[in-house]
Amino acid sequence: MNFATQLFESEHLILAAYDPEKDAAIEAGFTRNLDYAWSLDHDGIPHPLTTFEVKKKREEALKESEEKESSLYFSIRLKEDDRFLGVLAFPWISWSNRRGGFTLNMGDAVDDRLYYSEALQMTLRYAFEELSLFHTHIWTGSHDEAHLERLIEAGMNIEVRQRQMVYRNGRLWDNLSVGISQENWLKKNSEE
């Protein structure tokens, strides 16, 4: 990793600015999958959203991001054909403490399987090497074993387990905060 490293590119992916005009309609389609809908609002009631709702939500978030400079949003696109795959967000960054969480969601199950880990690697690189965060984390539910496995593979650890705080598939699950420090991430990546 050096100064010239291209932060917004990986082998197959591009991190681009989120474009509500183009991306919101596709993202609304993603919310037919309730896992995706839940990922947009962990405290809400997951349900499929209209293009109007997604566009409004994203436009408001982008406006707040510009005004307060404490959040960031990217669309994840496939390098090969510029297809919109999902969204990376840092919804709230505390600059005074150099900490902030992120959300990373892919709309299609096949894309998720193929590219989630690659997008996660790009996310952590950006968080630690550009934003210079001291620590970052992502919240997920204990029902989501597939993503949990990939987060752990990337060197992250379960740091918080809030009991019975997620309801999916007919039962309560734990809400997990999975995190990693800049120090551990740099160490892991210098070894590889």
Place this chain on the structure above:
Amino acid sequence: MASQDVFTGKLVRLVAADLEADSKLLADWDRDSEYQRLLNSERAVRFNAKQTQNFFEKEIGSMHFFMIQKLDDDRKIGMIDLSGFNWLVGNAWVGIGIGERAYWGKGYGTDAMRILLRYAFMELNLNRVTLNVFEINQRGLRSYHKAGFREEGREPKALLKAGVRYDLIYMGILRSDWEALQFEAQQKETEQ
């Protein structure tokens, strides 16, 4: 228990805020920067009473906000609130502060928290109540343990003040934890 007693404990009662008068009180308490630093991870700042009142007029609808009032002389010494409701899983976040430092460490906060938990479980039908606290706030931590909260994890070194980092401790209490505590208390009373 008569319904009017829901908000009355052994040392304090919880009362709805008088937004005009109490905003002045809340703004005055912020002069104590240690109080602010214990409550909030962001930079300590000063807001005037009007700004404080504007904030509460905007946000009061989404939270259950109370002033903590001493039973013996009706003096308002702090505030406590439930917010961030997730009705799907029955969770809310609690925030508490004793603004008058003469009353720190004397059981007023613990009494207020016990009242709030009774309200949360008996009247709001919540399944859990959640909070977080910085590890430097040992007095708060002891109080929350006393009220029945359990530690559910930590974000390591989340708070940065004067070059020193402190963990952010997540705590939660389930309805089942709270009911077990009520049962134990009843058993003790019976034995005496």
